[in-house]
Amino acid sequence: MxxxxxxxxxxxxxxxxxxxxxxxxxxxxxxxxxxxxxxxxxxxxxxxxxxxxxxxxxxxxxxxxxxxxxxxxxxxxxxxxxxxxxxxxxxxxxxxxxxxxxxxxxxxxxxxxxxxxxxxxxxxxxxxxxxxxxxxxxxxxxxxxxxxxxxxxxxxxxxxxxxxxxxxxxxxxDNPLLPTYDAGEVTPEPARDPGEMGFVAFNAGVRTIGHAGDGFAYDHESPRHRVFLEAFEIGDRLVTNAEYAEFIGDGGYARSELWLDEGWAAVRGEGWRGPLYWHRGGPPGDRDAGEAPRRMFTPRGDLALDPHAPVCCVSFFEADAYARWRGCRLATEFEWESACAAHAGCGVPAGGNLLESRELRPLGAVERTGSSPIRQAYGDCWEWTRSDYAPYPGYKAPPGAVGEYNGKFMCGQFVLRGGSFATPRSHLRATYRNFWAPATRWQFSGIRLARGGAEA
Structure with missing residues (x-):
């Protein structure tokens, strides 16, 4: 965003x-x-x-x-x-x-x-x-x-x-007391085990990308244009906390070969040892994730780390390093749009953990269904893609002050797709492009893996 x-x-x-x-x-x-x-x-x-x-x-x-x-x-x-x-x-x-x-x-x-x-x-x-x-x-x-x-x-x-x-x-x-934004009326329950991650395959071919409907869209979702995609596979759900903890346990934050150079500089310079809001549950003021983090801070309060919920509040650099550790990669934004629109259409399907659910935290993936094998396409966490935030062919910013909204930021950002638990449902669609600088960690951003394709 x-x-x-x-x-x-x-x-x-x-x-x-x-x-x-x-x-x-x-x-x-x-x-x-x-x-x-x-x-x-x-x-x-x-x-x-x-x-x-x-x-x-x-x-x-x-x-x-x-x-x-x-x-x-x-x-x-x-x-x-x-x-x-x-x-x-x-x-x-x-x-x-x-x-x-x-x-x-x-x-x-x-x-x-x-x-x-x-x-x-x-x-x-x-x-x-x-x-x-x-x-x-x-x-x-x-x-x-x-x-x-x-x-x-x-x-x-x-x-x-x-x-x-x-x-x-x-x-x-930043407050040693870790105050709760909104505890809600019901104590959050741990997510169910989503099962082993599967991959959904897509054939090579020309895809049409960008907004085509009569409804609202931002200027940078157009013009609609064609791209060629090599055959690829995309993960059927988001990466979980337990899966990301394995990366930490395997020394992921100490292995420079997994990281882009700028990302490794951030790890060393900022002292990253885990996702932003993970910690080991020490005394007030202790925010170290340590080797075995046990807690996660959310708008619902400071909760036990839920192994089956999606990992959240990671940077592009962390998402990219994790994908490399898994022998995978991040999807491009065109692969994401092609895959999710193919199974859900251009609108946002019913369900999905968005702002209206009032959960205020990521939830575990639901069971697979034959009609929609890609789970968590919308809601829970924004999904980092491997795509630079750049103009589509033929893009022109609107005249006047509102034209400053997007075009002047098309440098040094990466695209995210899909929305989070804090995104309103009526605000989303398959063509929606969010974007942030690659070191950003305080947004509700997670990871979906991909493999194959031109970058394999």
Whole structure:
């Protein structure tokens, strides 16, 4: 999901396709639902939590809540509702993320120091924007280009909903007390054994990649184009904690031959010994995974390491090293899209551990079914691919500030596919491209193996 550790990668294909019909009444209902979800995700937080920022790449929950409102005010209301009164003109400097076309902005690494505006003022800002947005959505004369921008803004906010959770978890991990974000009403049960990993084979041939439907997609999911794939096999489920622990036990973090050079430098420089939130259960402040980690920190709290759940919060470098240790590789994003669309279509099938399940942690793979041999294609963990984040043939960024969303970040990132337990279902599709820098570990990212093909 994200430009250089900022936001999940997005830009409005819908903005470039404003002529397509968008149901205004349905969009109004969706607006209310998405905005309410953000506030629900904020509800477990105490006032002191809203300013928490433990690294430059993360942002405080208060900033996420305000920035998503600023997006609607700046790009929709200021352009399409003359009756709207800007809440506070000074806030544009605070809550602009990276839009150079809009103007200068506050230092991202210092967002956590903004004790003012208060949480209450930010929530009043949200309600002020909501009032104007509701009025605009009820107006039959609202033009199609405004509806397209609203649709983009809703997907933008859904991305920030996941970022809110990843950033809060990182902040709580930095607290020696390991506070729980949301314990839930039921104690999490361990996942069932998913059985031995199988591989699903695909023949060589030409595949068509990219968004083709009439629904929303980001600009970087198009143009639709053809690629040739050699015959390949892809894992039928994600790699589990137990399987990854074997890699650690075999000295995986001490064997330079398994790692890309930049990844090995990160292992040595950062002291990586396991996935980000694994630890051995020592005294407060002890975050060492050690040789035999026993605990994993999740939004549901500090839990016993579940051997059958998917390994989560690993970097591209770790995923690549593990795959090499297994004698496999990571799939390309084109192999992933071809395989998962072939068995599930372009939409997201029923089931899958996504935000709506409210599990707030990765779950084990369900049993195989004949109709869908590829398990966990959507949800649980984002899946690193071997593909650089690059433009599709013929890609052009949209004009204006929203065109800064994706194109300028197409350097030094790798693509992830599939979504996580924190991704909203209505936000996903088979062509969705997330992207992060290869050393990123605080996102909910896991591993699916592949073998054969051109890189065998």
């Amino acid at each position: 994200s430009p250089a550790g900022n936001e999940p990668g997005t830009a409005g294909h819908s903005v470039g396709n404003a002529a397509r019909l968008i149901d205004r009444a349905a969009l109004r209902d969706r607006y209310a639902e998405v905005r309410a979800t953000t506030e629900r995700l904020c509800s477990p937080l105490e006032p002191e939590d809203f300013n928490l920022q433990t690294m430059p790449n993360a942002s405080p929950a208060k900033w996420h809540a305000a920035h998503t409102s600023w997006f609607f005010e700046r790009f929709v209301l200021c352009a399409h509702d003359p009756s709207h009164t800007v809440f506070d003109e000074r806030w544009e400097y605070l809550f602009n993320s990276y839009y150079n076309a809009v103007g200068d902005r506050h230092c991202r690494a210092r967002r956590g120091g903004l004790t003012r505006p208060t949480v209450g003022e930010v929530m009043r800002y949200r309600w002020h924007v909501d009032e104007s947005m509701t009025r605009l959505l009820e107006r039959e004369s609202t033009p199609p280009e405004a509806l397209a921008l609203i649709e983009l803004g809703l997907h933008h906010e859904q991305q920030h909903q996941e970022l809110l959770l990843t950033d809060i978890l990182h902040g709580f991990w």
